[in-house]
Amino acid sequence: MSVELFLIMSGIKSETYVISIDIGGTKSAVSLVSLSGQVLRRESEPTRPTERTPFGTLESLVTLTKEIIVQSGIAKESLIGVGVSAGGPLDRETGTLLRPPNLPGWEAVPVKCVFEELLNLPVRVENDANATALAEWHYGAGRGARNIVFMTIGTGIGAGLILDGKLYHGTNDLAGELGHQTILMNGPPCLCGKRGCLEALASGPAIARLARESMMYGRHKRVLALAGGNPNHITATHVVDAAKKGDPFALGILEEAGTYLGVGLANTIMMLNPEKIILGTLVVHAGDLLLTPARAAIAEYAWKRAAERCEIMPAALGDRAQDLAGAALWL
Amino acid sequence: MSVELFLIMSGIKSETYVISIDIGGTKSAVSLVSLSGQVLRRESEPTRPTERTPFGTLESLVTLTKEIIVQSGIAKESLIGVGVSAGGPLDRETGTLLRPPNLPGWEAVPVKCVFEELLNLPVRVENDANATALAEWHYGAGRGARNIVFMTIGTGIGAGLILDGKLYHGTNDLAGELGHQTILMNGPPCLCGKRGCLEALASGPAIARLARESMMYGRHKRVLALAGGNPNHITATHVVDAAKKGDPFALGILEEAGTYLGVGLANTIMMLNPEKIILGTLVVHAGDLLLTPARAAIAEYAWKRAAERCEIMPAALGDRAQDLAGAALWL
Incomplete structure (x- = not known):
């Protein structure tokens, strides 16, 4: 389905936003993105998996997310959720990172639970290759x-x-x-x-x-x-x-x-x-x-x-x- | 979906039948099968692709089909359609065999049209590997x-x-x-x-x-x-x-x-x-x-x-x- 068609069919206007969180082995990034594909704000920081606990990293990403939301000035009602992409393997249903080879020491980290609790927004988690496949399909080379x-x-x-x-x-x-x-x-x-x-x-x-x-x-x-x-x-x-x-x-x-x-x-x-x-x-x-x-x-x-x-x-x-x-x- | 569940959901009782036609390189077969998976009657004959025209073969299969329906004594209302499986490549939408390597001389043979015309029943055509995959899924090793x-x-x-x-x-x-x-x-x-x-x-x-x-x-x-x-x-x-x-x-x-x-x-x-x-x-x-x-x-x-x-x-x-x-x- 094209992005435009989806937005029309589901009654969502392009002023609807998502917080996108990418957890990488070296760097992690938080961005505020409109569903129509515009990146409004973006901040990144080192993930430092060997120096911080997984929970420490997630807390830091939550702080970054809150700052971005405040700085953007958008109404919280127009934020429909958080999309997290991270290296697999992970359990999509529970939103738990299992033991990604690029994040040593991260074992059964309940990313979805933590973000939902601390951000009070619904969270979806997907492995990075799948999430990027979806992005290229909706916004990039795969359209149509x-x-x-x-x-x-x-x-x-x-x-x-x-x-x-x-x-x-x-x-x-x-x-x-x-x-x-x-x-x-x-x-x-x-x-x-x-x-x-x-x-x-x-x-x-x-x-x-x-x-x-x-x-x-x-x-x-x-x-x-x-x-x-x-x-x-x-x-x-x-x-x-x-x-x-x-x-x-x-x-x-x-x-x-x-x-x-x-x-x-x-x-x-x-x-x-x-x-x-x-x-x-x-x-x-x-x-x-x-x-x-x-x-x-x-x-x-x-x-x-x-x-x-x-x-x-x-x-x-x-x-x-x-x-x-x-x-x-x-x- | 399990066969039983499908039959319940679609309101079709197990007394509903399909004519199954398998067109092979050596032999072809016509059978009368209940949707619940019982084979009631079956007749086969040599396909003889080098001796007969494709249309000759199809006509002969139509004759066989009509005989089987009459012999079975079932009411035509309980027959929902014809399912044809044959060697690919074929065009599923139009139900045309394109040039199956096992049927020399068969080129763009409109199987669906011919059977629909002569049998007055709706016809679905699928390549044999796909059709058998579906059969094993619904009735055989793949159930569930x-x-x-x-x-x-x-x-x-x-x-x-x-x-x-x-x-x-x-x-x-x-x-x-x-x-x-x-x-x-x-x-x-x-x-x-x-x-x-x-x-x-x-x-x-x-x-x-x-x-x-x-x-x-x-x-x-x-x-x-x-x-x-x-x-x-x-x-x-x-x-x-x-x-x-x-x-x-x-x-x-x-x-x-x-x-x-x-x-x-x-x-x-x-x-x-x-x-x-x-x-x-x-x-x-x-x-x-x-x-x-x-x-x-x-x-x-x-x-x-x-x-x-x-x-x-x-x-x-x-x-x-x-x-x-x-x-x-x-x-």
């Missing part, structure tokens, strides 16, 4: 489509599935782990404990690892220079930046990662026959350096009549994705 | 589950997806082609034109091919004997039968195919987090000979907390699946 796969490629590979016009969660909220499909049965180890996952072949750290491993063959100058001469400091961003300057070694690494990405997307197309696949984070930065080899692999590994109905595109919301993720939970 | 993957492993590998309690078709009716996910990037050629598809590694013909290819190493006696001494006559059934008698060569082939199957199922679990995966045809025949290696591969290639929520089981309907497939389209 019915079947969408959103995949973000950063430190890990997360995904959210909109199927038949509805977020699909799976049986116990684990659907959409496209980053952990097996691409190479005896491939490199993945942080998840398996081998040969897409994430172990095409995520940011996988690209950096490919670059570091190639060091020993001497094909490395520009990437190494960008990393200040220290191979351990190499990140995927250095590889992308070197490739943008035409460095053949960096281009080769992105071609390899992009090919694996394409095989994973081809499998996704064969399984889900989506209308759009929206790719975030690293793909937005690298663009065609990853998309061109990915598209070539899709042509080789997916059926034409499914592939030609599926648009592969970078995410459109950029920095606004985090803020709109919480709002999208209320559409 | 909300997220089901049905996969049939025979000459090809077809699948149907029930997601959030609804058959998921995808953008242009191509969802669920799990047999054509890539398991080995440089694997053996698949009939679909790609390489390394699950279907090229674990279908009936793939198992027979593995057996034939191993002939040259001399490890073949029992399988070859079952095939009458001619390697070209070896089928997957010979391999399964030899394995059931403990033949180590046949056991090894099924272990290999079962492992590939398990990798494909692990990918499916990571992507869709289903509650049940129901496996038809060859898996029903081979049972644990394929399921044991498949389960071992799932343990290695899928996350435990998704895998332990997913029951992997053989299909339950057996020979009744074809008949109930058409009826399930009316639930």
